Amino acid sequence: MTEAEILSYVQASAAALGLPLDAGRTQRVAAHLTRTAALAQLLLDAPMEPHDELAEIYKPLDFQPASNMRNKL
Numbered sequence: 001m002t003e004a005e006i007l008s009y010v011q012a013s014a015a016a017l018g019l020p021l022d023a024g025r026t027q028r029v030a031a032h033l034t035r036t037a038a039l040a041q042l043l044l045d046a047p048m049e050p051h052d053e054l055a056e057i058y059k060p061l062d063f064q065p066a067s068n069m070r071n072k073l
């Protein structure tokens with residue numbers, strides 16, 4: 001997106017959400033969005049394979065049915 005498109009997006013989003021943004025704040029939000037998009041593009045461009053992901057680190061606890069809690073009361 002161009003800077004003008006990002007600025008238009010910020011203005012339209014603010015209007016849709018009912019956020020009163022003055023011109024200065026709109027420019028700052030657009031600058032942050034531009035920077036965030038550039039960072040995201042760096043991640044998208046990084047050569048990653050499925051084995052590079054660390055999703056297997058998350059291990060939820062075993063499910064404990066509520067019926068087990070009645071026996072402890």
